[in-house]
Amino acid sequence: MQELLGLFKLGGFVLPILILAAIVALAIAGNRLWVLRRGRIAPRDLAPRVGELVDAGKVQQAVKVLYENDTPLARMMLVALQSAGQPRDVIKESVEETGRHEVAHLDRYLNFLGSIAGVAPLLGLLGTVFGIMHAFAAIGMVGAGDPKALASGIAEALITTASGLIVAIPSLMFYRYFKGRVDALVLSLEKEALKLVNQIAAGTEK
Template sequence: MSADLVFAQDGAGASGGTVRGQIVDTSTAQSPIEGVEIRIVGADGAEHTATTDASGEYEQSGIPAGRYLISIYRDGYGPREGKPVTVVNGGDHFFPLKMTKKDNIVTFFQKFGFVFWPLALCSITALTFIIERLFTFVRSRSRIGTEQFIASIADSLRKENIMEAVSTCEEAGGPLANVLKAGLLRYSQAQIEERDISKEEIQEAIEEASLLEIPELERNLPVLGTVAVVSPLFGLLGTVTGMISAFTTIALEGTGDPQQLAGGISQALLTTAAGLTVAIPCLIFFQLFDSWVNRHMVEISQVSTEIVNQLIVGESN
Protein backbone atom coordinates (compact mmCIF):
# COMPACT_ATOMS: atom_id res chain seq x y z
CA MET A 1 0.00 0.00 0.00
CA SER A 2 2.90 2.34 0.81
CA ALA A 3 4.47 1.58 -2.54
CA ASP A 4 1.23 2.45 -4.34
CA LEU A 5 1.07 5.79 -2.49
CA VAL A 6 4.64 6.71 -3.45
CA PHE A 7 3.97 5.80 -7.08
CA ALA A 8 0.89 8.00 -7.15
CA GLN A 9 2.79 10.94 -5.71
CA ASP A 10 5.59 10.56 -8.30
CA GLY A 11 3.02 10.43 -11.12
CA ALA A 12 1.36 13.62 -9.89
CA GLY A 13 4.67 15.44 -9.68
CA ALA A 14 5.56 14.41 -13.22
CA SER A 15 2.29 15.61 -14.70
CA GLY A 16 3.70 19.02 -15.59
CA GLY A 17 6.58 21.46 -15.31
CA THR A 18 7.25 24.87 -13.80
CA VAL A 19 8.23 28.02 -15.68
CA ARG A 20 9.61 30.84 -13.60
CA GLY A 21 11.97 33.76 -13.97
CA GLN A 22 12.61 37.42 -13.36
CA ILE A 23 11.82 40.36 -15.61
CA VAL A 24 14.03 43.45 -15.40
CA ASP A 25 14.46 46.59 -17.48
CA THR A 26 17.37 47.28 -19.84
CA SER A 27 18.86 50.11 -17.78
CA THR A 28 22.30 49.82 -16.22
CA ALA A 29 20.72 49.06 -12.83
CA GLN A 30 18.50 46.33 -14.38
CA SER A 31 15.63 47.20 -12.04
CA PRO A 32 12.89 44.54 -11.60
CA ILE A 33 9.53 45.31 -13.17
CA GLU A 34 6.35 44.67 -11.21
CA GLY A 35 2.97 43.90 -12.74
CA VAL A 36 4.20 42.35 -16.00
CA GLU A 37 1.66 39.99 -17.58
CA ILE A 38 3.20 36.73 -18.77
CA ARG A 39 1.34 34.59 -21.30
CA ILE A 40 2.56 31.06 -21.95
CA VAL A 41 0.76 29.70 -25.03
CA GLY A 42 1.08 26.11 -26.24
CA ALA A 43 0.84 24.70 -29.74
CA ASP A 44 -2.73 23.58 -29.04
CA GLY A 45 -3.74 27.11 -28.03
CA ALA A 46 -3.80 26.42 -24.31
CA GLU A 47 -2.76 29.52 -22.40
CA HIS A 48 -1.22 29.92 -18.95
CA THR A 49 -0.80 33.36 -17.38
CA ALA A 50 1.21 34.81 -14.53
CA THR A 51 2.12 38.24 -13.15
CA THR A 52 5.40 39.46 -11.71
CA ASP A 53 5.62 40.53 -8.06
CA ALA A 54 7.50 43.48 -6.55
CA SER A 55 10.85 41.77 -7.17
CA GLY A 56 9.98 41.20 -10.84
CA GLU A 57 9.67 37.43 -10.39
CA TYR A 58 6.98 35.15 -11.77
CA GLU A 59 6.19 31.45 -11.50
CA GLN A 60 3.65 29.20 -13.17
CA SER A 61 3.41 25.52 -12.18
CA GLY A 62 1.52 22.57 -13.59
CA ILE A 63 2.22 23.34 -17.24
CA PRO A 64 1.89 20.20 -19.38
CA ALA A 65 5.00 19.04 -21.22
CA GLY A 66 5.44 20.50 -24.67
CA ARG A 67 6.69 23.51 -26.64
CA TYR A 68 5.37 26.95 -25.68
CA LEU A 69 5.75 30.59 -26.67
CA ILE A 70 6.16 33.17 -23.91
CA SER A 71 4.97 36.76 -24.39
CA ILE A 72 5.19 39.55 -21.82
CA TYR A 73 3.25 42.82 -21.67
CA ARG A 74 3.17 45.89 -19.45
CA ASP A 75 1.99 49.46 -19.93
CA GLY A 76 4.87 51.82 -20.57
CA TYR A 77 7.16 49.07 -21.88
CA GLY A 78 7.63 47.54 -25.30
CA PRO A 79 6.06 44.06 -25.49
CA ARG A 80 8.16 40.97 -26.16
CA GLU A 81 6.40 38.15 -27.95
CA GLY A 82 7.04 34.62 -29.16
CA LYS A 83 9.98 33.54 -26.99
CA PRO A 84 10.13 29.71 -27.28
CA VAL A 85 10.50 27.40 -24.28
CA THR A 86 10.22 23.62 -23.98
CA VAL A 87 8.55 22.30 -20.82
CA VAL A 88 9.23 18.77 -19.54
CA ASN A 89 7.35 16.94 -16.84
CA GLY A 90 8.77 17.68 -13.45
CA GLY A 91 11.13 20.29 -14.91
CA ASP A 92 11.93 23.65 -13.32
CA HIS A 93 12.58 26.08 -16.16
CA PHE A 94 14.14 29.43 -15.31
CA PHE A 95 13.35 31.91 -18.07
CA PRO A 96 14.49 35.52 -17.33
CA LEU A 97 13.56 38.35 -19.70
CA LYS A 98 14.22 42.04 -20.16
CA MET A 99 11.87 44.83 -21.23
CA THR A 100 12.64 48.24 -22.64
CA LYS A 101 10.76 51.32 -21.50
CA LYS A 102 8.80 53.10 -24.21
CA ASP A 103 10.17 56.51 -25.06
CA ASN A 104 8.17 59.69 -24.60
CA ILE A 105 9.09 62.88 -26.42
CA VAL A 106 11.54 64.01 -23.73
CA THR A 107 13.40 60.72 -23.31
CA PHE A 108 13.54 60.15 -27.05
CA PHE A 109 15.27 63.44 -27.77
CA GLN A 110 17.56 63.04 -24.77
CA LYS A 111 19.19 60.16 -26.63
CA PHE A 112 20.59 62.59 -29.20
CA GLY A 113 22.84 64.34 -26.68
CA PHE A 114 24.25 67.75 -27.57
CA VAL A 115 23.66 67.09 -31.31
CA PHE A 116 19.93 67.49 -30.71
CA TRP A 117 20.14 71.30 -30.73
CA PRO A 118 21.84 71.79 -34.13
CA LEU A 119 19.63 69.09 -35.66
CA ALA A 120 16.53 70.76 -34.21
CA LEU A 121 17.68 74.11 -35.62
CA CYS A 122 18.28 72.51 -39.04
CA SER A 123 14.85 70.86 -39.07
CA ILE A 124 13.04 74.06 -38.06
CA THR A 125 14.98 76.08 -40.66
CA ALA A 126 14.28 73.54 -43.39
CA LEU A 127 10.56 73.35 -42.62
CA THR A 128 10.25 77.14 -42.45
CA PHE A 129 11.92 77.81 -45.80
CA ILE A 130 10.26 74.89 -47.58
CA ILE A 131 6.84 76.29 -46.63
CA GLU A 132 7.95 79.82 -47.52
CA ARG A 133 9.25 78.74 -50.96
CA LEU A 134 6.11 76.71 -51.69
CA PHE A 135 3.98 79.74 -50.86
CA THR A 136 6.18 81.95 -53.08
CA PHE A 137 6.01 79.62 -56.09
CA VAL A 138 2.27 79.12 -55.75
CA ARG A 139 1.78 82.87 -55.49
CA SER A 140 3.98 83.49 -58.55
CA ARG A 141 1.95 81.20 -60.79
CA SER A 142 0.27 82.95 -63.68
CA ARG A 143 -3.49 83.26 -63.49
CA ILE A 144 -3.62 82.52 -67.21
CA GLY A 145 -2.13 79.46 -68.90
CA THR A 146 1.22 80.12 -70.57
CA GLU A 147 0.07 79.17 -74.07
CA GLN A 148 -3.11 81.22 -73.74
CA PHE A 149 -1.12 84.15 -72.33
CA ILE A 150 1.42 84.13 -75.19
CA ALA A 151 -1.36 83.84 -77.79
CA SER A 152 -3.21 86.79 -76.25
CA ILE A 153 -0.06 88.95 -76.22
CA ALA A 154 0.76 88.03 -79.82
CA ASP A 155 -2.79 88.84 -80.92
CA SER A 156 -2.64 92.27 -79.26
CA LEU A 157 0.70 93.02 -80.92
CA ARG A 158 -0.65 92.03 -84.33
CA LYS A 159 -3.41 94.58 -83.77
CA GLU A 160 -0.71 97.07 -82.64
CA ASN A 161 -2.56 97.48 -79.34
CA ILE A 162 0.31 97.69 -76.84
CA MET A 163 -1.83 98.75 -73.88
CA GLU A 164 -4.08 95.74 -74.35
CA ALA A 165 -0.98 93.56 -74.15
CA VAL A 166 0.08 95.40 -70.98
CA SER A 167 -3.39 94.83 -69.47
CA THR A 168 -3.10 91.13 -70.29
CA CYS A 169 0.25 91.03 -68.44
CA GLU A 170 -1.30 92.71 -65.40
CA GLU A 171 -4.20 90.28 -65.45
CA ALA A 172 -1.96 87.22 -65.74
CA GLY A 173 0.64 88.11 -63.12
CA GLY A 174 3.74 86.06 -62.42
CA PRO A 175 7.42 86.48 -63.35
CA LEU A 176 6.94 86.01 -67.10
CA ALA A 177 4.11 88.55 -67.30
CA ASN A 178 6.05 91.11 -65.21
CA VAL A 179 9.14 90.81 -67.40
CA LEU A 180 7.17 91.16 -70.65
CA LYS A 181 5.26 94.06 -69.17
CA ALA A 182 8.52 95.94 -68.61
CA GLY A 183 9.53 95.48 -72.27
CA LEU A 184 6.09 96.48 -73.53
CA LEU A 185 6.04 99.62 -71.37
CA ARG A 186 9.48 100.63 -72.66
CA TYR A 187 8.23 100.17 -76.23
CA SER A 188 5.04 102.10 -75.44
CA GLN A 189 7.08 104.94 -73.95
CA ALA A 190 9.11 105.21 -77.15
CA GLN A 191 5.93 105.39 -79.18
CA ILE A 192 4.57 108.18 -76.98
CA GLU A 193 7.83 110.08 -77.38
CA GLU A 194 7.61 109.43 -81.15
CA ARG A 195 11.10 108.04 -81.42
CA ASP A 196 12.57 104.87 -82.81
CA ILE A 197 13.45 102.09 -80.37
CA SER A 198 16.08 99.42 -80.86
CA LYS A 199 15.91 95.75 -80.04
CA GLU A 200 18.72 96.23 -77.50
CA GLU A 201 16.73 98.85 -75.59
CA ILE A 202 13.72 96.54 -75.23
CA GLN A 203 15.98 93.66 -74.19
CA GLU A 204 17.64 95.91 -71.63
CA ALA A 205 14.26 96.67 -70.04
CA ILE A 206 13.42 92.96 -69.98
CA GLU A 207 16.78 92.08 -68.40
CA GLU A 208 16.33 94.74 -65.73
CA ALA A 209 12.92 93.27 -64.86
CA SER A 210 14.44 89.77 -64.83
CA LEU A 211 17.02 90.93 -62.29
CA LEU A 212 14.12 91.68 -59.95
CA GLU A 213 12.04 88.55 -60.62
CA ILE A 214 14.65 85.75 -60.73
CA PRO A 215 16.37 86.59 -57.40
CA GLU A 216 12.96 86.53 -55.75
CA LEU A 217 12.46 82.98 -57.01
CA GLU A 218 15.98 81.94 -55.93
CA ARG A 219 15.75 83.53 -52.49
CA ASN A 220 16.51 81.16 -49.55
CA LEU A 221 17.44 78.26 -51.86
CA PRO A 222 21.10 78.43 -50.69
CA VAL A 223 19.84 78.02 -47.12
CA LEU A 224 18.02 74.80 -48.04
CA GLY A 225 21.10 73.53 -49.85
CA THR A 226 23.27 74.26 -46.82
CA VAL A 227 20.89 72.49 -44.44
CA ALA A 228 20.79 69.44 -46.76
CA VAL A 229 24.60 69.23 -46.59
CA VAL A 230 25.12 70.06 -42.91
CA SER A 231 22.38 67.89 -41.33
CA PRO A 232 24.00 64.49 -42.13
CA LEU A 233 27.32 65.85 -40.83
CA PHE A 234 25.74 66.73 -37.49
CA GLY A 235 24.17 63.27 -37.40
CA LEU A 236 27.54 61.66 -38.13
CA LEU A 237 29.15 63.77 -35.41
CA GLY A 238 26.60 62.44 -32.90
CA THR A 239 27.26 58.87 -34.04
CA VAL A 240 31.03 59.26 -33.72
CA THR A 241 30.82 60.73 -30.22
CA GLY A 242 28.33 58.01 -29.21
CA MET A 243 30.61 55.26 -30.52
CA ILE A 244 33.56 56.77 -28.66
CA SER A 245 31.50 56.65 -25.47
CA ALA A 246 30.43 53.03 -26.13
CA PHE A 247 33.99 51.82 -26.75
CA THR A 248 35.20 53.71 -23.68
CA THR A 249 32.64 51.72 -21.67
CA ILE A 250 33.97 48.50 -23.22
CA ALA A 251 37.53 49.46 -22.28
CA LEU A 252 36.52 50.11 -18.66
CA GLU A 253 33.93 47.38 -18.01
CA GLY A 254 34.38 44.84 -20.78
CA THR A 255 31.61 43.27 -22.86
CA GLY A 256 29.77 41.50 -20.07
CA ASP A 257 26.37 42.78 -21.20
CA PRO A 258 26.04 42.67 -25.02
CA GLN A 259 22.45 43.94 -24.85
CA GLN A 260 23.50 47.09 -23.04
CA LEU A 261 26.36 47.61 -25.52
CA ALA A 262 23.99 47.15 -28.47
CA GLY A 263 21.60 49.67 -26.92
CA GLY A 264 24.37 52.27 -26.68
CA ILE A 265 25.41 51.73 -30.30
CA SER A 266 21.80 51.95 -31.51
CA GLN A 267 21.42 55.28 -29.70
CA ALA A 268 24.61 56.51 -31.37
CA LEU A 269 23.29 55.56 -34.82
CA LEU A 270 20.01 57.34 -34.03
CA THR A 271 21.65 60.71 -34.66
CA THR A 272 22.72 59.67 -38.17
CA ALA A 273 19.16 58.58 -38.91
CA ALA A 274 17.88 61.93 -37.64
CA GLY A 275 20.37 63.85 -39.79
CA LEU A 276 19.33 61.93 -42.91
CA THR A 277 15.66 62.42 -42.03
CA VAL A 278 16.23 66.18 -42.13
CA ALA A 279 18.55 66.19 -45.15
CA ILE A 280 16.61 63.97 -47.57
CA PRO A 281 13.39 66.07 -47.77
CA CYS A 282 15.50 69.22 -47.78
CA LEU A 283 17.53 68.00 -50.77
CA ILE A 284 14.41 66.87 -52.63
CA PHE A 285 12.70 70.24 -52.24
CA PHE A 286 15.92 72.11 -53.09
CA GLN A 287 16.20 70.23 -56.40
CA LEU A 288 12.48 70.74 -57.07
CA PHE A 289 12.64 74.49 -56.42
CA ASP A 290 15.84 74.82 -58.44
CA SER A 291 14.22 73.09 -61.42
CA TRP A 292 11.22 75.45 -61.15
CA VAL A 293 13.54 78.47 -61.19
CA ASN A 294 15.41 77.13 -64.24
CA ARG A 295 12.13 76.48 -66.02
CA HIS A 296 10.98 80.05 -65.35
CA MET A 297 14.30 81.41 -66.61
CA VAL A 298 14.14 79.41 -69.84
CA GLU A 299 10.50 80.36 -70.34
CA ILE A 300 11.24 84.06 -69.80
CA SER A 301 14.18 83.95 -72.21
CA GLN A 302 12.30 82.18 -74.99
CA VAL A 303 9.04 84.14 -74.76
CA SER A 304 10.71 87.53 -74.33
CA THR A 305 12.91 86.92 -77.38
CA GLU A 306 9.83 86.02 -79.42
CA ILE A 307 7.92 89.10 -78.25
CA VAL A 308 10.88 91.43 -78.82
CA ASN A 309 11.28 90.15 -82.38
CA GLN A 310 7.59 90.66 -82.99
CA LEU A 311 7.80 94.24 -81.67
CA ILE A 312 10.81 95.06 -83.83
CA VAL A 313 9.14 93.59 -86.92
CA GLY A 314 6.05 95.66 -86.18
CA GLU A 315 8.21 98.76 -85.70
CA SER A 316 9.91 98.17 -89.07
CA ASN A 317 6.58 97.76 -90.82
Protein backbone atom coordinates in the same frame (compact mmCIF):
# COMPACT_ATOMS: atom_id res chain seq x y z
CA MET B 1 5.01 59.54 -26.58
CA GLN B 2 7.33 58.39 -23.82
CA GLU B 3 9.33 56.38 -26.35
CA LEU B 4 9.79 59.50 -28.50
CA LEU B 5 10.91 61.51 -25.49
CA GLY B 6 13.32 58.72 -24.64
CA LEU B 7 14.80 58.79 -28.13
CA PHE B 8 15.02 62.57 -27.96
CA LYS B 9 17.02 62.38 -24.74
CA LEU B 10 19.29 59.67 -26.14
CA GLY B 11 20.05 61.76 -29.24
CA GLY B 12 22.19 64.20 -27.30
CA PHE B 13 22.57 67.89 -28.18
CA VAL B 14 22.82 67.18 -31.96
CA LEU B 15 19.30 65.78 -32.31
CA PRO B 16 17.47 69.06 -31.47
CA ILE B 17 19.59 70.83 -34.11
CA LEU B 18 18.62 68.21 -36.69
CA ILE B 19 14.94 68.51 -35.74
CA LEU B 20 15.14 72.29 -36.18
CA ALA B 21 16.84 71.79 -39.56
CA ALA B 22 14.06 69.41 -40.61
CA ILE B 23 11.38 71.97 -39.66
CA VAL B 24 13.15 74.72 -41.62
CA ALA B 25 13.58 72.42 -44.64
CA LEU B 26 9.88 71.52 -44.59
CA ALA B 27 8.94 75.21 -44.33
CA ILE B 28 11.12 76.08 -47.33
CA ALA B 29 9.74 73.18 -49.35
CA GLY B 30 6.17 74.22 -48.59
CA ASN B 31 6.91 77.82 -49.52
CA ARG B 32 8.55 76.90 -52.82
CA LEU B 33 5.76 74.47 -53.72
CA TRP B 34 3.33 77.35 -53.32
CA VAL B 35 5.44 79.99 -55.06
CA LEU B 36 6.77 77.95 -58.00
CA ARG B 37 3.40 77.12 -59.48
CA ARG B 38 3.20 77.93 -63.16
CA GLY B 39 0.03 79.98 -62.70
CA ARG B 40 1.91 82.29 -60.29
CA ILE B 41 4.95 82.61 -62.55
CA ALA B 42 3.89 82.40 -66.21
CA PRO B 43 0.14 82.01 -66.84
CA ARG B 44 -0.38 80.14 -70.10
CA ASP B 45 -2.95 82.54 -71.56
CA LEU B 46 -1.10 85.78 -70.71
CA ALA B 47 1.47 85.92 -73.51
CA PRO B 48 -0.99 85.07 -76.36
CA ARG B 49 -3.48 87.62 -75.02
CA VAL B 50 -0.91 90.41 -74.82
CA GLY B 51 0.51 89.47 -78.23
CA GLU B 52 -2.93 89.76 -79.82
CA LEU B 53 -3.50 93.19 -78.25
CA VAL B 54 -0.11 94.44 -79.44
CA ASP B 55 -0.80 93.15 -82.96
CA ALA B 56 -4.12 95.00 -82.90
CA GLY B 57 -2.38 98.21 -81.87
CA LYS B 58 -4.02 98.21 -78.42
CA VAL B 59 -0.79 98.76 -76.52
CA GLN B 60 -2.37 100.66 -73.62
CA GLN B 61 -4.87 97.86 -73.13
CA ALA B 62 -1.99 95.35 -73.16
CA VAL B 63 -0.18 97.42 -70.53
CA LYS B 64 -3.33 97.45 -68.39
CA VAL B 65 -3.60 93.65 -68.64
CA LEU B 66 0.02 93.28 -67.52
CA TYR B 67 -0.44 95.65 -64.58
CA GLU B 68 -3.44 93.61 -63.45
CA ASN B 69 -1.50 90.35 -63.77
CA ASP B 70 1.18 90.60 -61.08
CA THR B 71 3.47 87.75 -62.15
CA PRO B 72 7.15 87.55 -63.18
CA LEU B 73 6.15 87.05 -66.83
CA ALA B 74 3.85 90.09 -66.72
CA ARG B 75 6.62 92.25 -65.23
CA MET B 76 9.12 91.17 -67.91
CA MET B 77 6.61 91.80 -70.72
CA LEU B 78 5.68 95.15 -69.20
CA VAL B 79 9.32 96.26 -69.34
CA ALA B 80 9.39 95.25 -73.02
CA LEU B 81 6.30 97.34 -73.80
CA GLN B 82 7.60 100.32 -71.83
CA SER B 83 10.82 100.16 -73.89
CA ALA B 84 8.93 100.13 -77.20
CA GLY B 85 10.47 102.45 -79.81
CA GLN B 86 14.03 101.72 -78.73
CA PRO B 87 16.43 99.40 -80.61
CA ARG B 88 15.81 95.68 -80.20
CA ASP B 89 19.06 95.15 -78.28
CA VAL B 90 18.09 97.82 -75.75
CA ILE B 91 14.65 96.27 -75.24
CA LYS B 92 16.17 92.81 -74.89
CA GLU B 93 18.73 94.01 -72.34
CA SER B 94 15.98 95.66 -70.26
CA VAL B 95 13.94 92.46 -70.29
CA GLU B 96 16.95 90.33 -69.39
CA GLU B 97 17.82 92.65 -66.48
CA THR B 98 14.28 92.31 -65.14
CA GLY B 99 14.52 88.55 -65.69
CA ARG B 100 17.63 88.34 -63.53
CA HIS B 101 15.78 89.99 -60.66
CA GLU B 102 12.87 87.59 -61.08
CA VAL B 103 15.18 84.55 -61.11
CA ALA B 104 16.74 85.72 -57.84
CA HIS B 105 13.24 85.76 -56.34
CA LEU B 106 12.47 82.27 -57.67
CA ASP B 107 15.74 80.93 -56.26
CA ARG B 108 15.01 82.39 -52.85
CA TYR B 109 15.80 80.05 -49.93
CA LEU B 110 17.00 77.25 -52.24
CA ASN B 111 20.66 77.71 -51.36
CA PHE B 112 19.73 77.44 -47.69
CA LEU B 113 17.80 74.25 -48.43
CA GLY B 114 20.85 72.88 -50.23
CA SER B 115 23.00 73.81 -47.23
CA ILE B 116 20.68 71.84 -44.93
CA ALA B 117 21.00 68.85 -47.25
CA GLY B 118 24.78 69.10 -47.06
CA VAL B 119 25.17 69.85 -43.36
CA ALA B 120 22.62 67.36 -41.95
CA PRO B 121 24.77 64.24 -42.61
CA LEU B 122 27.77 66.02 -41.05
CA LEU B 123 25.73 66.82 -37.96
CA GLY B 124 24.69 63.17 -37.84
CA LEU B 125 28.34 62.17 -38.08
CA LEU B 126 29.20 64.60 -35.30
CA GLY B 127 26.53 62.99 -33.13
CA THR B 128 27.96 59.60 -33.99
CA VAL B 129 31.43 60.68 -32.85
CA PHE B 130 30.09 62.02 -29.56
CA GLY B 131 28.06 58.84 -29.04
CA ILE B 132 31.15 56.67 -29.53
CA MET B 133 33.12 58.95 -27.19
CA HIS B 134 30.46 58.50 -24.53
CA ALA B 135 30.52 54.75 -25.07
CA PHE B 136 34.30 54.60 -24.62
CA ALA B 137 34.04 56.84 -21.58
CA ALA B 138 31.57 54.35 -20.08
CA ILE B 139 33.96 51.50 -20.84
CA GLY B 140 36.70 53.40 -19.03
CA MET B 141 34.52 53.85 -15.98
CA VAL B 142 32.81 50.46 -15.58
CA GLY B 143 34.63 48.21 -18.03
CA ALA B 144 33.28 46.43 -21.09
CA GLY B 145 31.34 43.84 -19.10
CA ASP B 146 28.25 46.01 -18.53
CA PRO B 147 26.27 46.45 -21.78
CA LYS B 148 23.88 48.95 -20.14
CA ALA B 149 26.76 51.35 -19.64
CA LEU B 150 27.47 51.29 -23.36
CA ALA B 151 23.85 51.46 -24.49
CA SER B 152 23.32 55.22 -24.21
CA GLY B 153 26.47 56.07 -26.15
CA ILE B 154 25.73 53.57 -28.92
CA ALA B 155 22.09 54.74 -29.05
CA GLU B 156 23.22 58.37 -29.40
CA ALA B 157 25.54 57.40 -32.26
CA LEU B 158 22.87 55.45 -34.15
CA ILE B 159 20.02 57.93 -33.57
CA THR B 160 21.99 60.96 -34.76
CA THR B 161 23.35 59.12 -37.80
CA ALA B 162 19.86 58.03 -38.85
CA SER B 163 18.39 61.46 -38.11
CA GLY B 164 21.04 63.20 -40.20
CA LEU B 165 20.24 60.99 -43.18
CA ILE B 166 16.47 61.34 -42.66
CA VAL B 167 16.83 65.13 -42.84
CA ALA B 168 19.42 65.21 -45.64
CA ILE B 169 17.83 62.87 -48.19
CA PRO B 170 14.43 64.62 -48.55
CA SER B 171 16.14 68.02 -48.39
CA LEU B 172 18.44 67.10 -51.26
CA MET B 173 15.55 65.69 -53.30
CA PHE B 174 13.50 68.86 -52.79
CA TYR B 175 16.53 71.02 -53.62
CA ARG B 176 17.15 69.20 -56.91
CA TYR B 177 13.46 69.27 -57.81
CA PHE B 178 13.08 72.99 -57.15
CA LYS B 179 16.28 73.83 -59.01
CA GLY B 180 14.99 71.95 -62.05
CA ARG B 181 11.61 73.63 -61.66
CA VAL B 182 13.20 77.08 -61.57
CA ASP B 183 15.30 76.34 -64.66
CA ALA B 184 12.21 75.21 -66.60
CA LEU B 185 10.23 78.27 -65.53
CA VAL B 186 13.08 80.62 -66.43
CA LEU B 187 13.31 79.13 -69.92
CA SER B 188 9.56 79.62 -70.32
CA LEU B 189 9.79 83.24 -69.14
CA GLU B 190 12.65 84.02 -71.50
CA LYS B 191 10.90 82.38 -74.44
CA GLU B 192 7.65 84.29 -73.99
CA ALA B 193 9.35 87.61 -73.23
CA LEU B 194 11.63 87.35 -76.27
CA LYS B 195 8.61 86.65 -78.47
CA LEU B 196 7.16 89.97 -77.37
CA VAL B 197 10.53 91.72 -77.85
CA ASN B 198 10.69 90.44 -81.43
CA GLN B 199 7.08 91.45 -81.99
CA ILE B 200 7.73 94.97 -80.72
CA ALA B 201 10.95 95.25 -82.72
CA ALA B 202 9.17 94.11 -85.90
CA GLY B 203 6.41 96.68 -85.35
CA THR B 204 8.97 99.43 -84.84
CA GLU B 205 10.73 98.58 -88.10
CA LYS B 206 7.50 98.88 -90.13
